[in-house]
Amino acid sequence: xxNNLCYISGEKNKKMNKEQTIIExxxxxxxxxxxxxAFENLxxxxxxxxxxxxxxxxxxxxxxxxxxxxNIIIDNESMEKMLTVKAAMAIIEEKxxxxx
Amino acid sequence: xxxxxxxxxxxxxxxxxxxxPGFLNKIFSVKEQFYIETxxxxxxxxxxxxxxxxxxxxxxxxxxxxxxxxxxxxxxSIDTSVFGKVNFKDKIFFTKTLIDNDKIYTIAVTDPxxxxxxxxLKQDHKIFKKEGLPFIRKEELGFDYPISxxxxxxxxxxxxxDQIL
Numbered sequence: 032x033x034n035n036l037c038y039i040s041g042e043k044n045k046k047m048n049k050e051q052t053i054i055e056x057x058x059x060x061x062x063x064x065x066x067x068x069a070f071e072n073l074x075x076x077x078x079x080x081x082x083x084x085x086x087x088x089x090x091x092x093x094x095x096x097x098x099x100x101x102n103i104i105i106d107n108e109s110m111e112k113m114l115t116v117k118a119a120m121a122i123i124e125e126k127x128x129x130x131x
Numbered sequence: 132x133x134x135x136x137x138x139x140x141x142x143x144x145x146x147x148x149x150x151x152p153g154f155l156n157k158i159f160s161v162k163e164q165f166y167i168e169t170x171x172x173x174x175x176x177x178x179x180x181x182x183x184x185x186x187x188x189x190x191x192x193x194x195x196x197x198x199x200x201x202x203x204x205x206x207x208s209i210d211t212s213v214f215g216k217v218n219f220k221d222k223i224f225f226t227k228t229l230i231d232n233d234k235i236y237t238i239a240v241t242d243p244x245x246x247x248x249x250x251x252l253k254q255d256h257k258i259f260k261k262e263g264l265p266f267i268r269k270e271e272l273g274f275d276y277p278i279s280x281x282x283x284x285x286x287x288x289x290x291x292x293d294q295i296l
Binding site: 107 | 143146147151153154157158181185198199200201202203204263283
């Protein structure tokens with residue numbers, strides 16, 4: 032298994048991480064969504080408020096849940112942009128990179 | 132310009148746990164947290180401040196066409212039990228909040244003179260959206276009035292400014 036993992040190229044590894052992050056993110060936001068269809072068809076472009084109808088107070092919970100899950104701190108500047116799946120993934124990636 | 136926001140406390144109680152560690156720190160400044168700590172009804176103060184922020188944000192969003200999620204920087208002050216302000220960077224919004232049992236309703240305007248020009252609309256108005264923002268059409272005047280609509284739980288409110296100021 033460890034050997035197999037070594038063969039995964041950087042690019043492929045990155046793609047796999049991305050897919051993994053989307054799965055994890057979906058689990059985090061699921062309790063707060065009010066539009067199931069948009070949730071089932073979630074892509075990177077999905078908007079938390081406009082598409083998933085997450086209420087803005089619950090977006091704070093999403094931020095806190097992400098902080099807990101990844102052991103990162105999402106500052107104001109980052110939170111300001113956290114309106115889409117794509118933005119959330121970029122912030123997670125950035126904060127994880129800064130932490131390591 | 133006008134922005135409004137209504138909160139149904141009975142629903143907010145189910146949807147959110149404002150006592151969750153970290154929650155208040157993410158959205159409220161030190162000054163706002165002092166308002167909460169010293170309030171007789173802390174839960175009511177949390178959601179009152181939140182509705183002030185939301186109502187002010189609606190004006191900001193409409194005026195600038197920008198979306199941000201930066202509640203802590205929309206900083207509230209409380210002047211009386213009804214009137215307050217919200218500051219965001221160089222902007223200032225004036226708010227009026229009415230509380231009735233489970234209902235917290237804030238209207239924000241950009242000029243305190245506009246408080247006397249607020250018209251509350253009933254649901255029978257033909258409301259339509261342009262680029263995601265609500266308007267009503269006055270056929271006889273051939274003009275679309277920007278309005279602000281809010282709903283939460285069992286409450287629905289729509290408001291506009293009387294344009295003949």
